[in-house]
Amino acid sequence: MSTTWVLVGVEQFIYNGLFGNRRVTMFEDLWNSTYDLLSDTGFWLSVLGTVVKIIVILILARVILGFLKKVISQTLKKRDGKYVNLSEQRSQTLVSLLHSIAANVIYFIAILLVLDELGFSLASVLVGAGVLGLAIGFGAQNVVRDVITGFFILYEDQFSVGDFITTGEYTGTVIDFGLRVTKIQDWTGEVNIIPNGHIEEVKNYSKENAYAVVDMRVSYQDRIEKTQEIIEEACLSVFKKEENMIQKPEMLGLQEIGESGAVIRTIALCKPVMQWGVEREMRRAILDAFAEKGVEVPYQQITVHQKENVS
CATH class of the missing domain: 1.20.5 (Single alpha-helices involved in coiled-coils or other helix-helix interfaces)
Structure with missing residues (x-):
């Protein structure tokens, strides 16, 4: 031991x-x-010089960012058609989005310059950022497409919240719009959530006034001129009490000659998205007038011939 x-x-x-x-x-x-x-005095002078350069870079980044934000705001606030024509809500949303993009770009460049002053290799940093960005891009390419499409929908003001639109197989009211998805509620209440990248064609019913189109089929036994007068009077009575009709109904006349009767077309200019309700009211008034005046509404008739048995 x-x-x-x-x-x-x-x-x-x-x-x-x-x-x-x-x-x-x-x-x-x-x-x-x-x-x-x-x-060593030289060391402290080098440190002081580096700190001063970093401060100058950050100050210049703030100044440049402030200048860009001011230019973006002033440009998008012009609504006389000289630059862009956007609604107030769309303009504010687009300004906020562009401010965020400008801030990210400016601060990214400033960070690279600061890292260069601290002795890091910009080539290595950029290569690393490129590889990371490539990986993210492959993994989220659908998200990137949705965001880019949403940005252009916003910029071009294709539709807004509250608009009645048709895109693809969906028709309804836009209840929510974001850079990635759009929510459309159809008339039965279901909410359809659509990625913006899937929105290729849009029909917007809320942008401009629309025509209510009413085609009425009448019998050949009645005189066309008399029937047109009855239809015109009925539609005029609707115009007097219907605030959604902008102009007096216009009688276009004979539209089609069919097997069981002739089709007479009447149109009326209406407020956006109100044309369907006006059409229903016009049809109701026309049918009431037909019943009052004794005008027959044609319908298809089938004649059956029965062969007699010969004994």
Whole structure:
């Protein structure tokens, strides 16, 4: 047992004798190099110069960003058709979006310049950012497409919240619009959530006034001129009490000659999205007038011939 402790003591003596002086020397070298560095005036001037450059870069980034935001706001606020023509809500949304994009770009460039001043290699940083961006792009290319499409829908003001539109197989009222998805509620109440990248064609019923078109089939037994007068009077009575009709109904006349009767067409200019309700009211008034005047509404008749059995 005593022999073991003697051997351990000898090992410690040999280790301390061989490496103890080296530890002291390494510590002294570290202390001396640190002291020399901190006492070097050129080092502090270099640090001060780097700090000043970083501060200048950040200040210039803020100034440039403020200038870009002002230009964006002033440009999009002009609504006389000289630059762009946007509604107030669309203009504010687009201004906010472009401000965010400008801030991200300016601050990204500023961060790269700061890293360059700190001694990092811009080539390595850009390569790393490129590889990361490529990976994200492959993984989220549908999201990127949706966002880009949503941006152009917003910029071109194709539709707004509250508009009645048709896109693809969906028809309804836009209840929510974002850069990635659009929510359309149809007349039965279902809400359809559509990625903006899937929106290729849009028919907007809420932009302009629309025509109510009413085709009425009349019998050949009645005189066309008399029937047209009855239809015109009925539609005029609707115009007098229907505030959604902008102009008096216009009688276009004979539209079609069919097997069971002739078709007479009447149109009326209405407020946006109100044409269907006006059409229903015009048809009701015309049928009431037909019943009052004794005008027959034609219908298809089938004549059945039965062969008699010869015994």
